Amino acid sequence: PYTVIFPSKTTSVTFNVSIINDNTLEMDERFDLTVNASSLPSGLTVGSPSQAMVSILNDDTSLVQFNQSTYSVIEGRGPAQLVLVFSNPSSFDITIETGVIDNTATVNEDYASGPYTVMFPAGATSALFDISVVDNDVLEGNETFQVIITTNSLPDGVFGGNPLQATVTIVDDDTAIL
DSSP states (O other), X not given: OOOOOXXXXXXXXXXXXXXXXXXXXXXXXXXXXXXXXXXSOTTOOOOSOOEEEEEEOOOOOEEEEESOSEEEEETTSOOEEEEEEESSXXXXXXXEEEEEXXXXXXXXXXXXXXXXXXXXOTTOSEEEEEEOBOOOOOOOOXXXXXXXXXXXXXXXXXXXXXOSEEEEEEEOOOOOOO
């Protein structure tokens, strides 16, 4: 509770309410301040309005990015596992969209097409997601594709960090038979 003292012959007083600043991405918050009539000296009454709503506007942001710019996976040994990270946590769930672009690897021939939706539960600062790799019997050498964070779909308060894209190398596991 706050105690506000009115100097003699004054009809209004300004006072500060301390707000705790954090780095958590969150929605705007509100609370009510109410004059407690039972704490007034005798002879004074509470006027109107006796309550005021205070809004705390969120000023926190977070950057989303890959935790590294290159990843590799051996063909036939599972999916490529990529990690996105937030610079600050959020008080609510956030989804991030990513897309894929062919380099020397070809979508649906060497890896599964996107887009990929990555979910960050409230409070999380990292999220793992998989991209399936096709195990074929073609001797083709190592191949690459790009994964990008789709920045035009980022929620309010979330901005693209660095790196915004990552290169995935599919290490060929096929051998020539002579």
